[in-house]
Amino acid sequence: MAKANSKDEEKLFSGILRLNAKVMGLIMGLLLGLVIFIATNWLVIKGGHIDPSGKYVVGPHLRLLSQYFIGYRVSFLGSIIGFGYGFAIGTLSGALIGWIYNKIVDFRN
Amino acid sequence: MQESSGNSDPKKIIIIGGGPAGLTAAYQLHKLDKKAIVIEKDEVVGGISRTVNYKNYLFDIGGHRFFTKIKAANDMWKEVLSDDMLHRSRLSRIYYNNKFFYYPLRPLNALSGLGLWNSSMILISYLYSHIFPYKDEETFEQWVSNRFGKRLYNTFFKTYTEKVWGIPCSEIRAEWAAQRIKGLSLLSAIRNALIKQNQEQKGKAVIKTLIDSFDYPKFGPGMMWQAVADIVQGNGSQVRLGADVETILWDRESRKVEAIEIRANGRQELVSGTDFISSMPVRELIQKFKPSVPDEVLKAANNLNYRDFLTVALIVNKPELFPDNWIYIHDPRVRLGRAQNFKNWSSHMVPDQNKTCVGLEYFCFEGDDLWNMPDRDLIELGKKEMEKLGLLKASDVEDGSVVRMPKAYPAYDSKYREMLDIIRRFLDGVANLQVVGRNGMHRYNNQDHSMLTAMLAVENIYGAEHDLWNVNVEQEYHEERKEEITEAPEELIPDSAIIRAFSRMDKLGFATALGTVSGLLIFMATLWLVIKGGEVVGPNLRLLSQYFIGYSVTVKGAFIGMGYSFMWGFLFGWLFAYLRNVSLAFYIYRVKKKTELLSFSDFLDHF
Numbered sequence: 001m002a003k004a005n006s007k008d009e010e011k012l013f014s015g016i017l018r019l020n021a022k023v024m025g026l027i028m029g030l031l032l033g034l035v036i037f038i039a040t041n042w043l044v045i046k047g048g049h050i051d052p053s054g055k056y057v058v059g060p061h062l063r064l065l066s067q068y069f070i071g072y073r074v075s076f077l078g079s080i081i082g083f084g085y086g087f088a089i090g091t092l093s094g095a096l097i098g099w100i101y102n103k104i105v106d107f108r109n
Numbered sequence: 110m111q112e113s114s115g116n117s118d119p120k121k122i123i124i125i126g127g128g129p130a131g132l133t134a135a136y137q138l139h140k141l142d143k144k145a146i147v148i149e150k151d152e153v154v155g156g157i158s159r160t161v162n163y164k165n166y167l168f169d170i171g172g173h174r175f176f177t178k179i180k181a182a183n184d185m186w187k188e189v190l191s192d193d194m195l196h197r198s199r200l201s202r203i204y205y206n207n208k209f210f211y212y213p214l215r216p217l218n219a220l221s222g223l224g225l226w227n228s229s230m231i232l233i234s235y236l237y238s239h240i241f242p243y244k245d246e247e248t249f250e251q252w253v254s255n256r257f258g259k260r261l262y263n264t265f266f267k268t269y270t271e272k273v274w275g276i277p278c279s280e281i282r283a284e285w286a287a288q289r290i291k292g293l294s295l296l297s298a299i300r301n302a303l304i305k306q307n308q309e310q311k312g313k314a315v316i317k318t319l320i321d322s323f324d325y326p327k328f329g330p331g332m333m334w335q336a337v338a339d340i341v342q343g344n345g346s347q348v349r350l351g352a353d354v355e356t357i358l359w360d361r362e363s364r365k366v367e368a369i370e371i372r373a374n375g376r377q378e379l380v381s382g383t384d385f386i387s388s389m390p391v392r393e394l395i396q397k398f399k400p401s402v403p404d405e406v407l408k409a410a411n412n413l414n415y416r417d418f419l420t421v422a423l424i425v426n427k428p429e430l431f432p433d434n435w436i437y438i439h440d441p442r443v444r445l446g447r448a449q450n451f452k453n454w455s456s457h458m459v460p461d462q463n464k465t466c467v468g469l470e471y472f473c474f475e476g477d478d479l480w481n482m483p484d485r486d487l488i489e490l491g492k493k494e495m496e497k498l499g500l501l502k503a504s505d506v507e508d509g510s511v512v513r514m515p516k517a518y519p520a521y522d523s524k525y526r527e528m529l530d531i532i533r534r535f536l537d538g539v540a541n542l543q544v545v546g547r548n549g550m551h552r553y554n555n556q557d558h559s560m561l562t563a564m565l566a567v568e569n570i571y572g573a574e575h576d577l578w579n580v581n582v583e584q585e586y587h588e589e590r591k592e593e594i595t596e597a598p599e600e601l602i603p604d605s606a607i608i609r610a611f612s613r614m615d616k617l618g619f620a621t622a623l624g625t626v627s628g629l630l631i632f633m634a635t636l637w638l639v640i641k642g643g644e645v646v647g648p649n650l651r652l653l654s655q656y657f658i659g660y661s662v663t664v665k666g667a668f669i670g671m672g673y674s675f676m677w678g679f680l681f682g683w684l685f686a687y688l689r690n691v692s693l694a695f696y697i698y699r700v701k702k703k704t705e706l707l708s709f710s711d712f713l714d715h716f
Contacts, residue, residue: 011296011604011608012296012607012608012611012612012697013613015608015609015611015612015613016612016613016614016615017609017612017613017614017615018609018612061649064649067637067638067641067647068634068637089630093626093630096622096625096626096629097619097622097623097626098622099622100618100621100622100625100626101615101618101619101621101622102618104615104617104618104621104622105615108615108617108618
């Protein structure tokens with residue numbers, strides 16, 4: 001067993017993890033998309049408040065995302081738009097992380 | 110000299126030995142509609158798996174449970190015995206320090222038997238052995254101490270192992286202990302842990318352990334091998350009992366065995382064949398080669414040693430003695446190693462249900478005082494020792510019988526490996542001779558492994574190229590069967606998937622990747638606002654300057670932010686990869702240690 005185990009340990013510990021860039025991108029895209037979708041809808045469900053100028057305001061801080069995500073607002077429709085943006089950015093970032101990681105692993109080994 | 114030949118088949122297959130391996134080979138040939146000649150030295154078949162009949166009281170040479178992970182062996186048992194196979198619950202205990210311990214151990218019973226102080230010391234010793242293990246694992250003592258702790262080794266392993274082998278544990282090779290525990294490959298352990306976890310999450314029971322139950326033929330294991338002998342003889346094969354192989358005639362030039370000389374009924378016969386399968390002790394096999402094998406090989410064979418064994422069967426005028434199938438006797442005050450209660454294996458083993466038949470197992474060397482002791486004295490010794498242990502009253506014993514079994518255990522002493530390698534190299538060069546079984550390969554094969562070697566040997570005769578020496582090395586083996594899982598575990602989670610999932614993450618690679626992407630995101634976010642412009646540019650993003658000193662929503666700030674972000678992303682990525690590697694390594698370590706520790710629960714069963 002000692003021999004078999006040391007062989008197994010060698011197999012386990014000599015290998016370096018490779019990331020699947022596409023899967024990594026998909027996961028990060030879904031995660032980021034969902035985070036924005038849920039965060040937006042949470043504020044929508046919670047409701048807003050009337051500001052001193054008499055305007056009904058929902059999620060003034062999250063709304064700042066519209067600086068980057070054109071068309072985004074804190075509403076149900078906005079949450080779907082936000083999901084799309086989040087998914088796109090998450091996917092690109094995740095895939096890029098996976099790709100860079102794999103390149104570095106290839107370079108180092 | 111009379112000559113006999115096999116049959117009309119162009120291949121004439123001669124099988125030396127009528128134990129599980131030899132008879133399995135004959136049975137496999139029978140299934141291929143081929144005939145063989147089985148040469149057995151004794152007057153009964155079954156080898157060490159025989160069942161002895163003494164005045165209709167049946168007893169084994171040691172207890173032989175029928176359980177296996179080898180499907181082919183299990184199928185054969187079922188084919189041959191079908192309804193005559195009983196499924197039995199197991200109860201066995203260890204007798205140590207005047208107390209009985211359930212084996213496999215039960216926590217409360219062990220705690221009450223050992224006492225709080227001793228149990229605590231065992232725990233401390235276990236931890237100590239893991240922090241400061243023996244660096245070299247050469248001996249049995251070192252191997253067991255490293256896994257279970259020195260104190261547990263002294264309590265449950267030392268005396269019994271030394272009884273079995275007759276030499277100090279410090280002289281027994283660690284390899285023997287390692288081979289006794291199969292199925293403990295790290296990958297298998299991880300796979301099992303993952304499957305178990307997955308099944309538990311789904312609310313399914315996964316592993317039914319055969320440590321707690323086993324199959325057993327109604328009239329003992331001899332029934333199985335007698336049935337096999339009858340089947341193959343019914344198909345035209347011969348099973349020659351009382352036939353002692355005297356010479357192996359081989360041709361040095363062609364490196365082939367041509368015939369064997371046997372002595373049966375006082376007459377010498379020449380049995381020629383085209384293919385030979387031998388399960389006789391490899392030491393004897395080599396010694397019987399004519400012309401003689403090279404000196405180096407002969408010397409190696411002469412250096413192989415065996416442990417022998419005798420059973421004293423006592424017929425006791427009591428319907429019940431103890432509830433166990435068998436009891437391990439660790440007590441150093443007696444020479445008895447193990448006590449079997451055959452009625453608890455199968456009620457068919459005794460003709461009168463008001464009586465009990467116990468088998469007392471003594472480990473010895475052929476020719477030592479125990480071996481040479483007259484049967485009457487051995488029966489008296491058995492009665493005296495059983496009374497001393499409180500297991501029976503000598504006055505209740507009404508009869509007894511003794512069976513001696515030479516070469517029951519191939520010895521894994523300090524030189525056996527080197528010697529066996531020399532022999533193996535020689536035998537590999539003899540084209541038409543294959544060695545199988547426990548003594549045939551000088552390997553501590555159990556019944557199922559012996560059977561498998563024989564099955565593969567038959568396939569080799571017909572063109573396959575199996576390496577028989579890999580059986581019991583590569584074969585996963587421990588007393589578990591995944592009955593709820595239809596697919597093989599290897600198919601559920603292949604080795605390659607485990608290796609991929611548990612491989613080390615490159616910390617620098619992940620840190621750089623995460624840092625780069627984080628840096629780019631901040632850079633672009635900043636630059637986007639700068640390009641968009643406005644009266645006040647990025648008042649909210651500018652808040653980052655609280656953390657990134659010098660940062661602003663400008664082109665220059667975009668570079669500064671990218672630098673900071675890269676640094677934090679890098680640190681976070683490195684830490685993530687580090688923690689991921691550490692937690693997986695810890696998981697692997699935990700699975701390994703747990704599996705090793707669990708192996709304690711069936712360790713003694715392999716003796």
